[in-house]
Amino acid sequence: MSEPDTTALVSVTDLHTYYGKSHILDGVSLHVGHGEVAGNIRLEGRSITGVPPHRLAKMGIGYVPEDRRIFRLLTVMENLRTGLDREGVSDERKRALLDKVFTYFPRLAERRNQAGGTLSGGEQQMLAISRAMMLEPKIILLDEPTEGLMPRMVSQIREIIGVLHREGVAILLVEQNVPLTLAASRRVYIMEKGVVRHHCAASELDVNHAVIKQYLGV
């Protein structure tokens, strides 16, 4: 997928995401052009267009950006607390959430009092995902999680996606790593120049499929 330039129109049409039998994203349609946002985005059937970003987090959308955006001067613990110190989360629940991510990522537990900026790329990725998990989201937007990571970390990311999925978190994954994406996803959308060129169940494709060759040139 090539990077669309900023003035290009981005339009994703009729994007559906499923978890099990529940229809988590129902007809997302967004249309971005020349610095404007138009269209209508729905989460569980409710329109979230124009909702301020901090409310979206409360509605259950976790965001793991491409460049991780760790709060560099905050410790690992403090990074997690940005998502944990919400209203209506009991201390017990907080401990359980922390225990969970520290079980998945023992490295983060070891470094809990270290500044986020001093972590390695892989550790920062673990922290970015853990931080989003603190929000107990219904869906996590995962933007190119494997970019710049060692192969060992890539397979770990693959496992984490599986774990999140088993816990009932829907994932919208944007990736250029085709084998990983096909292995981790249920549905895939192939986008080129801001247009969805093809979509189908992930099981219908493999890396040697003609569609992959046509659009992704691998």
Place this chain on the structure above:
Amino acid sequence: MDAVAQFLKDIPFDLILIQTVNGIVTGMILALVASGLTLIFGIMDVVNFAHGELFMLGAYVGVIVVATTGNFWLALVVSALTIAVLGAALQIVTLRPLIGRDPLNTILATFGISLILQNFALWEFGPVARRMPSPLTGHFILFYLDYPWYRLVVAALSAAIIGGFWLFLKYGKYGIWIRATTQDRVMAQAMGIPVPWVLTGVFALGAGMAAASGVLFAPLVGVDHTMGLDWVLKAFIVVVVGGMGSLGGSVVAAIFISLLEAYAAIWVNPSQAVIVSFVVLILTLLFRPTGLFATPK
């Protein structure tokens, strides 16, 4: 050698000690003014030219409360709260609509606010300086001086407020929100932090701290509508020398500059001693433009 020996013999050690105490006292008040300023700059990228006027209005509110209730400490609290609310209102009305615009817009806006508040004070309270009675009248002997206890209390209180504020930033839930917002506003929003309200809260907090320092300082100099000018100028120097947005840097720089000025006042008259601050400012800008104690972003 004789000249050096003579110079050493002529150093007035008693004066130096007195001026050290004076410098630390002034430095702590200055640190309190500057920490509000550096916080607002650090998190909002807003250079708040109205900070001195919030300091001045805080002192006036203090004078009024003392005149009606006679209780200085009540005045300190009431003034800080009143000016914090005023600061929140100013931020919502004038600065929030300017978020994302050229910083020049916010500079003009805060400069405008500063002029309005200053003239409001002149119109409302008149040009004659008000006196604020000191809540403590005791003295102790420092060499040949009767040194007022109140000055030491002011220094200690300023230090306590800054210390409490630091603890709040370090461990408090809202402190973490503030630091996260300072570092990455977009990501903070994505984590559910209500960034617009964090910005308003920080402005209110800075305003409240300016007001508290205004009340604390009022018994030492008297209150008039221009009293904010000197302070905000010096506080700006402190913020630049300490490193924009660095709380610890501001405290150290405030004490450093106040001590230098106090020592300089031994040999030149106090109005010339102010030059020292500007020399430090220019040297800092020349050799360490990010400030002496800047934190890496």
